[in-house]
């Protein structure tokens with residue numbers, strides 16, 4: 001399951017998420033992770049930051065520790081998913 005599918009699965013309205021730059025740098029993602037208020041699904045502390053919506057309508061998504069592993073389970077590398085890069089707290 002990638003991040004878009006995860007949000008869909010939980011019925012998260014991505015229109016409510018903060019607009020993001022189309023392809024943020026690694027530093028931008030890491031910096032934004034520190035600013036995120038809570039998991040897009042449950043509101044818990046964010047462990048990872050992602051951008052969904054690709055180039056059409058990019059939005060920031062933060063995920064907590066509980067919701068990040070479901071996304072990460074299919075990853076070869078822990079911070080890249082289906083061509084998407086996510087910033088994850090070390």
Ligand SMILES: [Zn+2]
Pocket residue numbers: 039040041042043044063064065066067
């Ligand atoms: Zn969560």
